[in-house]
Amino acid sequence: MLGRHSDTARLRRIGAALLAVATTALLAAVLPLVTASSAEAAGKGTTSVTLKSITDASTTGSFTLAGDDLTLRGTTSGNLVGMTLHLQVHRGSRWIPVAAAATVSPSSTFVLVARAAGVGRQVYRVGFAGSATLKPSAGTRAVTVWRWFPLVDQPIASKVAPAGSTAPHPSDALTVAGTGYPRVLAGSSTRTATTSSDFALGERCAAFSATVGLADRSASDTTATFTVVLDGATAARRADLAVGATAAFGIALTGNSRIRLEQTAVVPDPDGSRQAVPAWPLAKVLCSAKP
Structure with missing residues (x-):
């Protein structure tokens, strides 16, 4: 009887040891995956784009006219130096790409030039699309565009x-x-x-x-x-x-x-x-x- 109980206890100790080894191995395999995923998420740096001004480079008057050249200036976070920013304009419920882009300068500033279009309040957006390590961001600003309407029409x-x-x-x-x-x-x-x-x-x-x-x-x-x-x-x-x-x-x-x-x-x-x-x-x- 004593020998049988001794064998049973020994088997239980061996089973517990095997379970501990298996658990340790499983954690060792899973932990790097969790750590890597967390590190990847944490590595996506926050960025910012601020569109500070839109000025009319074509006229000295107080009205921005359709067809005038607009100069858009702004600043970004330091981690966007050397990155490319793109311009969009809001139409209805969509953002429409405008053929204008700029590279962020070493001083974290940018300058874009675009042609004023449409009529009335026009909302422009300068944005960074994001990358493998940086989050996207954008800045917006509005300008009123005026147009001459011939009375004959x-x-x-x-x-x-x-x-x-x-x-x-x-x-x-x-x-x-x-x-x-x-x-x-x-x-x-x-x-x-x-x-x-x-x-x-x-x-x-x-x-x-x-x-x-x-x-x-x-x-x-x-x-x-x-x-x-x-x-x-x-x-x-x-x-x-x-x-x-x-x-x-x-x-x-x-x-x-x-x-x-x-x-x-x-x-x-x-x-x-x-x-x-x-x-x-x-x-x-x-x-x-x-x-």
């Missing part, structure tokens, strides 16, 4: 023209003071009359610009007076222009909702065969959204 909200006259409307191929225009706002009259066309602005425009004058085909003794009316108030007038003469408008807009182009044609001794053709070449508004 905009719908006419309302117009006034007495019999024998037409209000300013899109016309093809007119020559004013010897300069040809393929498409222009113009009206006509066979007698002295005032006509006008109104355009909605939506309170999103900052400037109006135009050249005005009588079309060269007007009767030689006719004249015209051009008036710009903003929300019912006269903003500027160019009076008594003869055939061959032109004048310019440059008017600041401050949240105006409506602009009226008014023209008074003077036709001496009207006989129905002679006419004046007042024209508004290059009439346009600068807006941050389509009028």
